[in-house]
Amino acid sequence: MGNCSVVVLDFETTGLSPHYGDRAIEIGAVLISDNEIVDRFQSLMNPGMRISSFIEDYTGITNKMLSTAPPVDEVMADFHSFMDQHHLVAHNAGFDCRFLDAELDRIRRKRVGEFACSMLLSRRIYPEAPNHKLETLVRYKKLKTTGVHHRALADAEMTGHLWIEILNNLKESFDLRDVSFDFMRRLSKVPKAKVPLFLKKAAEEQGY
């Protein structure tokens, strides 16, 4: 497990709440090490239930596509190995965290790494952005787009590029050297009004 390596992940699901029966239907993830994507994981998964026409339209994933996909439990066991002990990143991480933990519970496995949220960070680092949807931030920061929005691997890759952009912007604009995962997690929880002071203090403590 490298110093600055994280797994950035994204789920497509049957709905918004795993506690009310929603399941994962696709996972996409990228492993980032030293500011580069060095590995990828992607799979559709058969949730054992029909998905709504809203989800078919929203994701482009159809019931027919899922009928030939491997079962969720099988894919999640593979993904458990892929994420290993890495820390995790997602856009609106609370959503993906709930689904990840719910699906891991079903196969009696646990997550080791902690989550950081690129949406909470973007709200603090880019308060002037039109909004903080992933799609908007990718356009606003002129990041590389690969594939179609609302498919898991494409969204995971774009979230990965956004994560790298946030790290670079913090280093360049705020004179920060130490942008460890723990630092990012702490920053994502600082009250928005106190972010400038938090970054100023961090830069001072790092010897500038």
Added chain:
DNA sequence: TGCCAGGCCCTCTTTAGGGCCTT
């Protein structure tokens, strides 16, 4: 049986309400 998300963040706030994000 049927309920049907949850957490952050702002403000006309804290004995609350509503928009933003994710599918």
